[in-house]
Amino acid sequence: MLSTIIYRSHLSDDVPVKTLEKLANQANCKNQSFDVTGILLFNGTHFLQLLEGPEEAVCAIYDRICADTRHHNLVELMRDFGPTRRFGRVGMELFDLRKYGRDSVLQAVLDKGTSKYQLTYNDRALQFLRTFVEARERENYFEIPSADLWDFIQEGKEEPEAAPLDEGTEDYCFAFQPIIDPFARQIVSYEALIRTVEGGSPDDYFAPLPREDVYKADLRSKASAFALARKLNIQQQSLSINLLPMSLVSEPDAVEFLLQQILANGLVPEQVVVEVTENDDLSRVEEFERAIRKLKAAGISFAIDDFGAGFAGLSLLSRFQPDRVKINRDIISDIHKNGPKQAIVLGIIKSCSSLEIAVIAVGVEKPEEWMWLEAAGISHFQGFLFARPRIKGLPAVAWPEPR
Ligand code: C2E
Ligand code: MN
Ligand code: MN
Secondary structure, three states: OEEEEEEEEEEOOOOOHHHHHHHHHHHHHHHHHHOOEEEEEEOOOEEEEEEEEEHHHHHHHHHHHHHOOOEEEEEEEEEEEOOOOOOOOOEEEEEEHHHOOHHHHHHHHHHOOOOHHHOOOOOHHHHHHHHHHOOOOHHHOOOOOOHHHEEEEEOOOOOOOOOOOOOOOOOEEEEEEEEEEOOOOEEEEEEEEEEEOOOOOHHHHHOOOOHHHHHHHHHHHHHHHHHHHHHOOOOOOOEEEEEOHHHHHOOOOHHHHHHHHHHHOOOOHHHEEEEEEOOOOOOOHHHHHHHHHHHHHOOOEEEEEEEOOOOOHHHHHHHOOOOEEEEOHHHHOOHHHEHHHHHHHHHHHHHHHHOOOEEEEEOOOOHHHHHHHHHHOOOEEEOOOOOOOEEOOOOOOEEEEEO
16 A cells, blocks of 8 residues: 655764765665655755655665664654555655745655646645745754653652551552642542552452442542542642543442541642543533532532543543643654644643643653653653552652762
Protein backbone atom coordinates (compact mmCIF):
# COMPACT_ATOMS: atom_id res chain seq x y z
CA MET A 1 0.00 0.00 0.00
CA LEU A 2 1.25 3.49 -0.81
CA SER A 3 2.13 5.20 2.41
CA THR A 4 3.36 8.62 3.60
CA ILE A 5 5.18 9.48 6.81
CA ILE A 6 6.08 13.01 7.87
CA TYR A 7 8.34 13.71 10.83
CA ARG A 8 10.15 16.66 12.34
CA SER A 9 13.50 16.54 14.12
CA HIS A 10 16.37 18.63 15.41
CA LEU A 11 19.90 18.55 14.00
CA SER A 12 22.37 17.28 16.59
CA ASP A 13 24.90 19.85 17.80
CA ASP A 14 27.93 17.84 16.78
CA VAL A 15 26.87 17.46 13.14
CA PRO A 16 28.35 20.12 10.82
CA VAL A 17 25.69 21.57 8.53
CA LYS A 18 28.00 21.18 5.53
CA THR A 19 27.75 17.37 5.81
CA LEU A 20 24.06 17.54 4.93
CA GLU A 21 24.65 17.48 1.18
CA LYS A 22 26.54 14.23 1.58
CA LEU A 23 23.83 12.84 3.81
CA ALA A 24 21.24 13.71 1.17
CA ASN A 25 23.28 12.03 -1.58
CA GLN A 26 23.60 8.84 0.41
CA ALA A 27 19.90 8.89 1.27
CA ASN A 28 19.16 9.48 -2.41
CA CYS A 29 20.77 6.14 -3.37
CA LYS A 30 19.22 4.31 -0.46
CA ASN A 31 15.74 5.64 -1.23
CA GLN A 32 16.09 4.74 -4.91
CA SER A 33 16.86 1.15 -4.06
CA PHE A 34 13.80 1.09 -1.81
CA ASP A 35 11.49 2.86 -4.29
CA VAL A 36 10.94 5.63 -1.73
CA THR A 37 10.78 9.40 -2.19
CA GLY A 38 12.13 11.71 0.47
CA ILE A 39 11.48 15.45 0.53
CA LEU A 40 13.73 16.87 3.23
CA LEU A 41 13.38 20.47 4.40
CA PHE A 42 16.01 22.01 6.66
CA ASN A 43 15.74 25.43 8.29
CA GLY A 44 19.18 25.60 9.87
CA THR A 45 18.06 23.81 13.03
CA HIS A 46 15.11 21.56 12.30
CA PHE A 47 14.30 19.00 9.66
CA LEU A 48 10.91 18.19 8.26
CA GLN A 49 10.84 15.16 6.04
CA LEU A 50 8.15 13.57 3.93
CA LEU A 51 8.69 9.93 3.00
CA GLU A 52 6.51 8.37 0.38
CA GLY A 53 6.44 4.89 -1.14
CA PRO A 54 5.40 1.30 -0.53
CA GLU A 55 4.45 0.94 3.15
CA GLU A 56 7.07 -1.63 4.11
CA ALA A 57 9.89 0.25 2.45
CA VAL A 58 8.83 3.57 3.99
CA CYS A 59 8.66 1.95 7.43
CA ALA A 60 12.07 0.31 7.01
CA ILE A 61 13.69 3.61 6.05
CA TYR A 62 11.85 5.48 8.78
CA ASP A 63 13.06 3.00 11.41
CA ARG A 64 16.66 3.67 10.34
CA ILE A 65 16.03 7.41 10.44
CA CYS A 66 14.62 7.13 13.98
CA ALA A 67 17.80 5.38 15.11
CA ASP A 68 20.11 7.94 13.45
CA THR A 69 22.04 9.92 16.05
CA ARG A 70 22.69 12.85 13.73
CA HIS A 71 19.34 14.25 14.80
CA HIS A 72 17.16 14.08 17.92
CA ASN A 73 13.74 15.14 19.28
CA LEU A 74 12.14 13.30 16.39
CA VAL A 75 8.35 13.73 16.33
CA GLU A 76 6.15 11.78 13.96
CA LEU A 77 3.54 14.18 12.58
CA MET A 78 1.64 12.20 10.01
CA ARG A 79 1.19 8.63 8.79
CA ASP A 80 -1.23 8.32 5.92
CA PHE A 81 -2.21 6.24 2.91
CA GLY A 82 -3.23 7.27 -0.57
CA PRO A 83 -3.95 6.10 -4.09
CA THR A 84 -1.09 7.84 -5.94
CA ARG A 85 2.34 9.27 -5.27
CA ARG A 86 2.63 13.00 -4.87
CA PHE A 87 6.30 12.88 -5.76
CA GLY A 88 6.96 10.31 -8.40
CA ARG A 89 10.67 10.78 -8.67
CA VAL A 90 12.19 8.28 -6.35
CA GLY A 91 15.19 9.31 -4.27
CA MET A 92 15.83 12.23 -1.99
CA GLU A 93 15.69 15.99 -2.40
CA LEU A 94 17.11 18.33 0.19
CA PHE A 95 15.72 21.87 0.41
CA ASP A 96 17.78 24.17 2.57
CA LEU A 97 15.25 26.89 3.38
CA ARG A 98 17.99 29.42 4.03
CA LYS A 99 18.86 29.35 0.33
CA TYR A 100 15.36 30.12 -0.85
CA GLY A 101 12.76 32.82 -0.46
CA ARG A 102 9.60 31.57 1.21
CA ASP A 103 7.41 31.37 -1.85
CA SER A 104 10.11 30.01 -4.09
CA VAL A 105 10.82 27.02 -1.87
CA LEU A 106 7.19 25.95 -1.89
CA GLN A 107 7.16 26.33 -5.65
CA ALA A 108 10.37 24.32 -5.90
CA VAL A 109 8.79 21.55 -3.85
CA LEU A 110 5.64 21.63 -5.94
CA ASP A 111 7.77 21.39 -9.06
CA LYS A 112 9.04 18.03 -7.83
CA GLY A 113 5.47 16.77 -7.89
CA THR A 114 4.65 14.37 -10.65
CA SER A 115 0.89 14.53 -10.70
CA LYS A 116 0.65 18.26 -10.38
CA TYR A 117 -3.10 18.53 -10.19
CA GLN A 118 -3.00 16.65 -6.88
CA LEU A 119 -0.53 18.99 -5.32
CA THR A 120 -3.15 21.28 -3.92
CA TYR A 121 -3.05 22.92 -0.58
CA ASN A 122 -5.99 20.84 0.54
CA ASP A 123 -3.56 18.01 0.85
CA ARG A 124 -2.53 17.47 4.50
CA ALA A 125 0.99 16.47 3.59
CA LEU A 126 1.57 19.66 1.64
CA GLN A 127 0.05 21.68 4.46
CA PHE A 128 2.70 20.26 6.78
CA LEU A 129 5.42 21.35 4.33
CA ARG A 130 3.90 24.79 4.02
CA THR A 131 3.53 25.26 7.77
CA PHE A 132 7.17 24.33 8.24
CA VAL A 133 8.35 26.70 5.51
CA GLU A 134 6.30 29.52 7.01
CA ALA A 135 7.73 28.70 10.46
CA ARG A 136 4.30 28.46 12.02
CA GLU A 137 3.83 26.04 14.95
CA ARG A 138 7.38 26.77 16.10
CA GLU A 139 6.10 27.52 19.62
CA ASN A 140 5.05 23.88 19.86
CA TYR A 141 8.51 22.46 19.19
CA PHE A 142 9.69 21.45 22.63
CA GLU A 143 13.35 20.57 22.57
CA ILE A 144 13.67 18.14 25.42
CA PRO A 145 17.10 17.35 26.79
CA SER A 146 18.49 13.85 26.99
CA ALA A 147 16.93 11.64 29.68
CA ASP A 148 20.27 10.95 31.34
CA LEU A 149 20.43 14.53 32.62
CA TRP A 150 18.15 13.40 35.44
CA ASP A 151 18.47 11.01 38.32
CA PHE A 152 15.35 9.76 40.03
CA ILE A 153 16.19 9.49 43.68
CA GLN A 154 13.95 7.86 46.23
CA GLU A 155 13.51 9.89 49.32
CA GLY A 156 13.63 8.13 52.68
CA LYS A 157 12.56 4.62 53.52
CA GLU A 158 9.11 3.29 52.82
CA GLU A 159 6.87 2.99 55.84
CA PRO A 160 6.31 -0.62 56.84
CA GLU A 161 3.07 -2.14 55.61
CA ALA A 162 0.00 -0.98 57.45
CA ALA A 163 -1.52 -3.43 59.87
CA PRO A 164 -4.45 -5.33 58.34
CA LEU A 165 -7.76 -3.60 58.88
CA ASP A 166 -9.57 -4.81 61.96
CA GLU A 167 -12.73 -5.66 60.05
CA GLY A 168 -10.84 -8.28 58.09
CA THR A 169 -13.94 -9.59 56.36
CA GLU A 170 -13.45 -7.84 53.05
CA ASP A 171 -12.36 -9.57 49.88
CA TYR A 172 -10.49 -6.50 48.64
CA CYS A 173 -7.95 -3.98 49.81
CA PHE A 174 -6.39 -0.79 48.43
CA ALA A 175 -3.09 0.26 46.98
CA PHE A 176 -1.98 3.90 47.03
CA GLN A 177 -0.13 5.82 44.36
CA PRO A 178 0.90 9.46 44.69
CA ILE A 179 0.17 12.25 42.24
CA ILE A 180 3.13 14.58 42.45
CA ASP A 181 4.45 17.99 41.46
CA PRO A 182 8.10 17.12 40.75
CA PHE A 183 9.52 20.65 40.65
CA ALA A 184 7.70 21.78 43.77
CA ARG A 185 8.69 18.42 45.26
CA GLN A 186 5.20 18.00 46.58
CA ILE A 187 2.71 15.20 46.79
CA VAL A 188 -0.51 16.59 45.37
CA SER A 189 -2.73 13.64 46.29
CA TYR A 190 -2.76 9.90 46.95
CA GLU A 191 -4.98 7.80 44.72
CA ALA A 192 -6.59 4.73 46.31
CA LEU A 193 -6.70 1.84 43.80
CA ILE A 194 -8.74 -1.24 44.61
CA ARG A 195 -7.03 -4.68 44.72
CA THR A 196 -8.14 -8.22 45.48
CA VAL A 197 -6.71 -9.57 48.72
CA GLU A 198 -4.15 -11.40 46.60
CA GLY A 199 -3.13 -8.08 45.07
CA GLY A 200 -5.07 -8.60 41.80
CA SER A 201 -6.16 -5.66 39.61
CA PRO A 202 -9.46 -3.73 39.83
CA ASP A 203 -10.63 -5.84 36.90
CA ASP A 204 -9.81 -9.05 38.77
CA TYR A 205 -11.89 -7.76 41.61
CA PHE A 206 -14.94 -6.45 39.74
CA ALA A 207 -15.18 -8.90 36.83
CA PRO A 208 -16.38 -11.95 38.82
CA LEU A 209 -19.07 -9.94 40.66
CA PRO A 210 -22.65 -10.20 39.37
CA ARG A 211 -23.47 -7.03 37.46
CA GLU A 212 -26.04 -5.88 40.02
CA ASP A 213 -23.49 -6.10 42.86
CA VAL A 214 -20.71 -4.10 41.21
CA TYR A 215 -22.00 -0.63 42.08
CA LYS A 216 -22.78 -1.48 45.69
CA ALA A 217 -19.34 -3.12 46.14
CA ASP A 218 -17.66 -0.15 44.47
CA LEU A 219 -19.34 2.37 46.75
CA ARG A 220 -19.04 0.36 49.99
CA SER A 221 -15.35 -0.39 49.39
CA LYS A 222 -14.58 3.29 49.84
CA ALA A 223 -15.20 2.97 53.57
CA SER A 224 -12.03 0.88 53.80
CA ALA A 225 -10.13 3.22 51.51
CA PHE A 226 -10.84 6.03 53.98
CA ALA A 227 -10.04 3.82 56.99
CA LEU A 228 -6.76 2.71 55.45
CA ALA A 229 -5.84 6.27 54.54
CA ARG A 230 -6.39 7.25 58.14
CA LYS A 231 -4.27 4.31 59.36
CA LEU A 232 -1.50 5.33 56.98
CA ASN A 233 -1.70 8.75 58.54
CA ILE A 234 -2.27 10.79 55.40
CA GLN A 235 -3.40 13.69 57.61
CA GLN A 236 -4.46 16.71 55.53
CA GLN A 237 -3.13 15.21 52.31
CA SER A 238 -5.65 15.05 49.48
CA LEU A 239 -7.06 11.56 48.77
CA SER A 240 -8.47 10.46 45.41
CA ILE A 241 -10.91 7.60 45.06
CA ASN A 242 -12.39 6.00 41.94
CA LEU A 243 -16.09 5.43 41.37
CA LEU A 244 -18.09 4.31 38.40
CA PRO A 245 -20.67 6.98 37.54
CA MET A 246 -23.39 4.41 38.08
CA SER A 247 -22.12 3.75 41.62
CA LEU A 248 -23.07 7.33 42.42
CA VAL A 249 -26.40 7.04 40.63
CA SER A 250 -27.82 3.60 41.28
CA GLU A 251 -26.92 3.36 44.95
CA PRO A 252 -29.42 5.29 47.04
CA ASP A 253 -27.82 8.02 49.15
CA ALA A 254 -24.38 7.33 47.71
CA VAL A 255 -23.10 10.81 48.48
CA GLU A 256 -24.44 10.68 52.03
CA PHE A 257 -22.68 7.35 52.52
CA LEU A 258 -19.36 8.79 51.32
CA LEU A 259 -19.70 11.84 53.55
CA GLN A 260 -20.53 9.79 56.58
CA GLN A 261 -17.51 7.51 55.99
CA ILE A 262 -15.20 10.45 55.39
CA LEU A 263 -16.18 12.03 58.69
CA ALA A 264 -16.18 8.70 60.59
CA ASN A 265 -12.54 8.30 59.62
CA GLY A 266 -11.46 11.71 60.76
CA LEU A 267 -11.07 13.09 57.25
CA VAL A 268 -12.70 16.21 55.81
CA PRO A 269 -14.70 16.31 52.56
CA GLU A 270 -12.44 19.05 51.18
CA GLN A 271 -9.51 16.64 51.01
CA VAL A 272 -11.37 14.01 49.02
CA VAL A 273 -11.49 13.84 45.22
CA VAL A 274 -13.90 11.52 43.43
CA GLU A 275 -12.49 10.35 40.10
CA VAL A 276 -15.05 9.22 37.59
CA THR A 277 -14.15 7.31 34.44
CA GLU A 278 -15.96 8.64 31.46
CA ASN A 279 -16.16 5.45 29.43
CA ASP A 280 -18.60 3.79 31.75
CA ASP A 281 -22.06 3.89 30.22
CA LEU A 282 -23.67 7.05 31.48
CA SER A 283 -27.30 6.51 30.67
CA ARG A 284 -28.73 8.40 33.61
CA VAL A 285 -27.02 11.73 33.08
CA GLU A 286 -29.52 13.79 35.02
CA GLU A 287 -29.19 11.70 38.13
CA PHE A 288 -25.44 11.74 37.73
CA GLU A 289 -25.53 15.52 37.48
CA ARG A 290 -27.52 15.66 40.71
CA ALA A 291 -24.99 13.41 42.46
CA ILE A 292 -22.09 15.61 41.31
CA ARG A 293 -23.91 18.70 42.56
CA LYS A 294 -24.34 17.04 45.94
CA LEU A 295 -20.68 16.04 46.06
CA LYS A 296 -19.60 19.57 45.29
CA ALA A 297 -22.07 21.05 47.76
CA ALA A 298 -20.51 18.85 50.44
CA GLY A 299 -17.01 20.08 49.60
CA ILE A 300 -15.80 16.97 47.75
CA SER A 301 -13.87 17.59 44.52
CA PHE A 302 -14.61 15.90 41.24
CA ALA A 303 -12.17 14.68 38.59
CA ILE A 304 -12.74 13.25 35.14
CA ASP A 305 -10.51 10.19 34.89
CA ASP A 306 -9.14 8.60 31.71
CA PHE A 307 -9.91 11.78 29.84
CA GLY A 308 -9.72 11.22 26.13
CA ALA A 309 -10.00 7.44 26.36
CA GLY A 310 -13.71 7.15 25.65
CA PHE A 311 -16.18 8.88 23.43
CA ALA A 312 -17.74 11.14 26.02
CA GLY A 313 -14.71 13.23 27.00
CA LEU A 314 -15.57 16.54 25.44
CA SER A 315 -19.30 16.43 26.04
CA LEU A 316 -18.70 15.49 29.68
CA LEU A 317 -16.32 18.44 29.98
CA SER A 318 -18.85 20.82 28.51
CA ARG A 319 -21.53 19.59 30.83
CA PHE A 320 -19.73 19.27 34.17
CA GLN A 321 -16.58 21.25 34.73
CA PRO A 322 -14.51 19.06 37.00
CA ASP A 323 -11.84 20.33 39.39
CA ARG A 324 -9.30 18.07 37.70
CA VAL A 325 -8.88 16.26 34.43
CA LYS A 326 -6.67 13.18 34.33
CA ILE A 327 -5.19 12.32 30.95
CA ASN A 328 -4.94 8.62 30.39
CA ARG A 329 -1.77 6.64 29.75
CA ASP A 330 -2.89 5.77 26.19
CA ILE A 331 -2.25 9.39 25.24
CA ILE A 332 0.74 9.97 27.52
CA SER A 333 2.88 7.05 26.40
CA ASP A 334 5.64 8.15 24.02
CA ILE A 335 4.09 11.59 23.71
CA HIS A 336 7.54 13.09 23.09
CA LYS A 337 7.66 11.27 19.72
CA ASN A 338 4.05 11.55 18.63
CA GLY A 339 2.63 14.62 16.89
CA PRO A 340 -1.07 13.68 17.09
CA LYS A 341 -0.80 12.97 20.85
CA GLN A 342 1.03 16.26 21.35
CA ALA A 343 -1.66 18.19 19.50
CA ILE A 344 -4.40 16.56 21.57
CA VAL A 345 -2.67 17.21 24.90
CA LEU A 346 -1.96 20.83 23.96
CA GLY A 347 -5.66 21.18 23.17
CA ILE A 348 -6.65 19.66 26.52
CA ILE A 349 -4.22 21.95 28.35
CA LYS A 350 -5.62 24.98 26.56
CA SER A 351 -9.25 24.08 27.26
CA CYS A 352 -8.57 23.26 30.88
CA SER A 353 -6.53 26.38 31.41
CA SER A 354 -9.39 28.53 30.05
CA LEU A 355 -11.66 26.79 32.52
CA GLU A 356 -9.18 26.84 35.44
CA ILE A 357 -9.22 23.04 35.60
CA ALA A 358 -6.08 21.28 36.87
CA VAL A 359 -4.56 18.75 34.46
CA ILE A 360 -2.84 15.57 35.63
CA ALA A 361 -0.85 13.27 33.35
CA VAL A 362 -1.26 9.61 34.33
CA GLY A 363 0.96 6.67 33.44
CA VAL A 364 4.24 8.52 33.02
CA GLU A 365 6.99 5.93 32.68
CA LYS A 366 9.78 7.68 30.77
CA PRO A 367 11.78 10.79 31.66
CA GLU A 368 11.21 12.05 28.10
CA GLU A 369 7.42 11.85 28.51
CA TRP A 370 7.64 13.81 31.74
CA MET A 371 9.96 16.45 30.25
CA TRP A 372 7.76 16.98 27.22
CA LEU A 373 4.67 17.33 29.41
CA GLU A 374 6.44 19.82 31.70
CA ALA A 375 7.47 21.84 28.66
CA ALA A 376 3.86 21.81 27.49
CA GLY A 377 2.73 23.24 30.81
CA ILE A 378 1.63 20.28 32.92
CA SER A 379 2.96 20.14 36.45
CA HIS A 380 1.10 17.24 38.08
CA PHE A 381 2.05 13.66 37.33
CA GLN A 382 1.27 10.11 38.34
CA GLY A 383 3.29 7.19 37.06
CA PHE A 384 5.76 4.41 37.59
CA LEU A 385 8.58 6.84 36.83
CA PHE A 386 7.95 8.46 40.21
CA ALA A 387 6.17 5.78 42.25
CA ARG A 388 4.28 2.53 41.72
CA PRO A 389 1.08 1.84 43.63
CA ARG A 390 1.81 0.20 46.96
CA ILE A 391 -0.65 -2.19 48.57
CA LYS A 392 -1.81 -1.01 52.00
CA GLY A 393 1.03 1.46 52.09
CA LEU A 394 2.26 4.84 50.87
CA PRO A 395 5.14 4.36 48.42
CA ALA A 396 8.31 6.43 48.53
CA VAL A 397 8.61 8.91 45.64
CA ALA A 398 11.60 8.97 43.29
CA TRP A 399 12.10 12.72 42.77
CA PRO A 400 13.96 13.93 39.69
CA GLU A 401 17.27 15.67 40.34
CA PRO A 402 19.55 17.19 37.73
CA ARG A 403 22.80 15.23 37.41
P1 C2E B 1 -6.99 4.89 36.90
O1 C2E B 1 -7.94 5.52 37.85
O2 C2E B 1 -6.65 5.62 35.66
O3 C2E B 1 -5.72 4.57 37.77
C1 C2E B 1 -4.43 4.55 37.30
C2 C2E B 1 -4.06 3.18 36.81
O4 C2E B 1 -2.88 3.29 36.05
C3 C2E B 1 -3.73 2.22 37.95
O5 C2E B 1 -4.01 0.89 37.50
C4 C2E B 1 -2.24 2.37 38.07
O6 C2E B 1 -1.60 1.26 38.63
C5 C2E B 1 -1.87 2.53 36.62
N1 C2E B 1 -0.62 3.25 36.46
C6 C2E B 1 -0.16 4.32 37.15
N2 C2E B 1 1.01 4.73 36.68
C7 C2E B 1 1.32 3.90 35.66
C8 C2E B 1 2.43 3.81 34.77
O7 C2E B 1 3.39 4.59 34.81
N3 C2E B 1 2.39 2.83 33.83
C9 C2E B 1 1.36 1.95 33.74
N4 C2E B 1 1.42 1.00 32.80
N5 C2E B 1 0.29 2.00 34.57
C10 C2E B 1 0.28 2.97 35.51
P2 C2E B 1 -4.93 -0.07 38.32
O8 C2E B 1 -4.67 0.09 39.77
O9 C2E B 1 -4.82 -1.41 37.69
O10 C2E B 1 -6.35 0.52 38.05
C11 C2E B 1 -6.94 0.45 36.80
C12 C2E B 1 -8.24 1.23 36.81
O11 C2E B 1 -9.20 0.57 37.63
C13 C2E B 1 -8.11 2.61 37.42
O12 C2E B 1 -7.53 3.45 36.48
C14 C2E B 1 -9.53 2.92 37.76
O13 C2E B 1 -10.22 3.40 36.63
C15 C2E B 1 -10.08 1.55 38.11
N6 C2E B 1 -10.21 1.47 39.57
C16 C2E B 1 -9.25 1.36 40.52
N7 C2E B 1 -9.80 1.34 41.75
C17 C2E B 1 -11.13 1.46 41.59
C18 C2E B 1 -12.24 1.55 42.46
O14 C2E B 1 -12.15 1.52 43.69
N8 C2E B 1 -13.48 1.68 41.89
C19 C2E B 1 -13.65 1.74 40.55
N9 C2E B 1 -14.86 1.86 40.07
N10 C2E B 1 -12.63 1.67 39.70
C20 C2E B 1 -11.38 1.53 40.20
MN1 MN C 1 -8.27 7.12 38.86
MN1 MN D 1 -6.71 5.17 33.64
